Amino acid sequence: MCDTCGGHGPSEAARPHVPIGGSRIVVVGKGGVGKSTLSALLARMLARRGFSVMAVDADEQRNLAATLGVDIGTATSIVPLAEDADYIEEKTGARPGEGAGGMLRLNPDTSDLVDRVSVPAPDGVRLVVMGGVRRAGGGCLCPETALVASAVAGMHLHHEDVVVMDTHAGVEHFGRALARGFDTAIVVVEPSFNAVQVGVESAMLARELGIDSLHLAVNRTRSQDDVDRVLAHVDRLGGFPFTSVTALPFDRSVVDGEPAVDLTLEGSALVDALAALASTIVTPVPLAAGSVA
Numbered sequence: 001m002c003d004t005c006g007g008h009g010p011s012e013a014a015r016p017h018v019p020i021g022g023s024r025i026v027v028v029g030k031g032g033v034g035k036s037t038l039s040a041l042l043a044r045m046l047a048r049r050g051f052s053v054m055a056v057d058a059d060e061q062r063n064l065a066a067t068l069g070v071d072i073g074t075a076t077s078i079v080p081l082a083e084d085a086d087y088i089e090e091k092t093g094a095r096p097g098e099g100a101g102g103m104l105r106l107n108p109d110t111s112d113l114v115d116r117v118s119v120p121a122p123d124g125v126r127l128v129v130m131g132g133v134r135r136a137g138g139g140c141l142c143p144e145t146a147l148v149a150s151a152v153a154g155m156h157l158h159h160e161d162v163v164v165m166d167t168h169a170g171v172e173h174f175g176r177a178l179a180r181g182f183d184t185a186i187v188v189v190e191p192s193f194n195a196v197q198v199g200v201e202s203a204m205l206a207r208e209l210g211i212d213s214l215h216l217a218v219n220r221t222r223s224q225d226d227v228d229r230v231l232a233h234v235d236r237l238g239g240f241p242f243t244s245v246t247a248l249p250f251d252r253s254v255v256d257g258e259p260a261v262d263l264t265l266e267g268s269a270l271v272d273a274l275a276a277l278a279s280t281i282v283t284p285v286p287l288a289a290g291s292v293a
């Protein structure tokens with residue numbers, strides 16, 4: 001068992017995963033495959049459809065604010081959760097970078113997390129930036145990861161509430177404490193063997209951690225051949241029973257509009273394909289709940 005977050009051990013593995021409501025989606029995959037782009041598009045698309053969306057940036061490169069289209073003034077004012085030492089200590093009993101001798105509080109009351117540490121993003125999305133996530137070899141990510149994990153897992157989500165978490169490249173940071181809060185993973189790959197290898201590893205790890213809704217998103221496709229090639233790579237790696245497979249086309253609007261996804265959201269083949277994927281994950285919010293798109 002990890003000294004700081006209490007995770008990574010057999011007792012943690014045995015803990016049943018009990019989703020409380022709403023959808024908690026983690027976006028994983030190799031660096032550069034499009035995780036931040038797709039996280040931002042999904043968050044804003046769902047917000048436009050009446051969902052209440054919390055976007056979590058769990059990549060220390062902190063690209064999600066710019067990708068979501070958060071204005072520069074707000075973006076520079078963001079205090080990443082990992083640097084909000086007082087909040088973390090108040091909630092977990094340990095300051096960032098410190099262990100707590102195994103005494104970290106794992107189920108703190110984090111109902112004030114969104115109010116205290118999130119910033120507004122376009123379309124009503126709320127953004128929480130974790131920051132400072134430690135890498136492979138550093139082992140556990142706690143206490144800040146434990147805090148976000150318990151916040152996400154413990155949040156009483158209504159069915160119109162969605163959490164979308166963008167992650168760091170690779171899977172090494174994806175510990176039990178973090179995964180416990182999530183019920184759905186979008187595994188992003190591009191049409192290359194290396195990306196598919198990381199994607200399949202991510203999917204296996206996510207499944208081991210109790211996430212059973214695992215969607216393969218083949219990003220930047222230019223033809224059906226690209227999708228077929230990816231599926232052949234998956235087979236070559238031993239196969240994986242993905243819940244769904246979605247082709248997401250290369251879309252010039254992403255390049256023309258970057259860093260923000262506004263241009264793509266205005267109408268694009270990519271958004272249409274992503275909407276089809278989203279509809280397999282979340283059930284629509286009734287119009288009365290404020291759907292605008």
Ligand SMILES: Nc1ncnc2c1ncn2[C@@H]1O[C@H](COP(=O)(O)OP(=O)(O)O)[C@@H](O)[C@H]1O
Binds near residue numbers: 037250
């Ligand atoms: N479907 C797409 N079509 C065109 N460009 C894309 C698409 N998806 C992502 N990109 C571009 O690919 C690059 C990497 O995307 P990014 O979301 O930053 O990847 P990651 O977060 O996985 O590292 C960015 O320049 C982004 O604009």
Ligand SMILES: [Mg+2]
Binds near residue numbers: 036063
């Ligand atoms: Mg990214």
